[in-house]
Amino acid sequence: MKKADKDISNGLLQMKKIPKQVKEQLKPLIQKLLTKCSNPKALTKKAEWDEIVEIFEVLDTIQALEKSYKIPFPDRKNNWERFYEWCEENGAEFSSIEVQEIKKDYFGSVAKKNIKENAPFLKIPQKIMMSEISAKKSRLGPLISSDAILQHMPNVQIAMHLLTELLDPKSFWLPYISILPSSYSTILYFTLNEIKELQKSPAIDEVLKFLRSIVRQYCYFFQLFQRDPYAKSLNIGQYFTYDLYRWAVSSTMTRQNIVHFFDGKQQVTVLVPLFDMCNHTNGKLYTDFDSQNDVLVSYSFKSFSRGEEVCMFYGPRTNAEFLVHNGFVYPENENDAVEIKLGISKNDPLCSQKNELCSKLNISANGPFFLHKHNHVNDELMKFLQVNVMTSNDMEGVLNGNQKITDLLLSEEFSDLRKKAFIFLRDRVNLLLKAYGTTLEEDEDLLKQSSLESIHRHMAVQLRVCEKRILSATYEYCIQNLT
Secondary structure, eight states, X not given: OOHHHHHHHHHHTOOOOOOHHHHHHHHHHHHHHHHHHHSOOOSSHHHHHHHHHHHHHHHHHHHHHHGGGOOOOOOGGGOHHHHHHHHHHTTOBOTTEEEEEEETTEEEEEESSOBOTTOEEEEEEGGGOEEHHHHHHSTXXXXXXXXXXXXXXXXXXXXXXXXXXXXXXXXTTHHHHTTSOSXXXXXXXXXXXXXXXXXXXXXXXXXXXXXXXXXXXXXXXXXXXXXXXXXXXXXXGGTOOHHHHHHHHHHXXXXXXXXXXXXXXXXXXXXXXXXXXXXXXXXXXXXXXXXTTTEEEEEOSSOBOTTSBOOXXXXXXXXXXXXXXXXXXXXXXXXXXEEEOOOOOTTOTTHHHHHHHHHHTTOOSSOOEEEESSSSSOHHHHHHHHHHTOOHHHHHHHHTOSSOHHHHHHSGGGHHHHXXXXXXXXXXXXXXXXXXXXXXXXXXXXXXXXXXXXXXXXXXXXXXXXXXXXXXXXXXHHHHTTO
């Protein structure tokens, strides 16, 4: 083992095992938390929030008990040279870029020379990727084959794979693990007060669902490491804390990619060293897997000048998705959208006919529907809105008409129906805007203030601003179509 690797492994070995008496204190708390996180979804928003408050109260007690047993992560700033060396030793090609600290504790890839558009600037061999395949080949393999959650959740497989390698002082991946952040800005690191900033956002449902899911997984694995003989032999249980699990989950979800290995058909979830140091920007997906040479090749979707940050496109995701799963909000996001909860009411006397009509139009009767940054009301949403506001006479006219249903909905004969649809959407959007409790202008002013000392609170307000801009633009779009 090289000296640099010894330094890293020695640092990681300076961690304390959780004593038996602490585990005994944790057990009833873990069971209580698991029960709360496994309850059916609350029927009201208030009941749901009250339940989340209770979950955080128990989780805070657990974290206080686990506080003395945190992993002493190495300072990533000292480990880049060894990481580069390890990448080169294993066949990675990255001469066009290097990782730099763009701003405090924020790293990214920077061009060492001019990079032309369409040029391959990264080639990463499969052998240094952490993947479902390498997880199954590791000491974790037998547990994956016997545990239902690990079997069916590749992202959880990789999170556990990461923990197994982190706790192995001889791990092949130690140079990679040593340059990962010691904490993240994902929703898992938000305090309850910081999450409260999103309480009136349409994103809150996904935020709370995700939090409950990860906390439930933590409880499940804590118990698994106490009772399963093979799981106990992995030694993860001796160090397993909520803080450690949220680190592994955040490392995975902020860096994971789906790669088509071998014949181009097998989809594999992977962590790709170096590739994952490129930050997001608008653009296009421009990555390929060269099965002949067993390497992932990343092409530049545009030209980059020497000294310029080299970014890539993460895919068409909303800012709510970026916040929950990647830990950032991107105001310039061209693919941003706001989910709007709509569905045919079961109490509607025409419910069955409207559901049938939605089926004929090949649209969902219950969403999800989105208001987009540019195309505020797309065809699918417009069709649904028209069906949703139909009377029995409208329904009869559509079903008995001589034209195709889609053509009828666009015809002059049904112009009043379109107006009713826009009125319905206008009023719904207006309610969403009022529900926030703050205006767009007030949130924009908040972003300019130094009082937003928490990066998490800043991101929450930034998300609200992005959402309100889309909702306000949609409201104006509805007004324009009513005049």
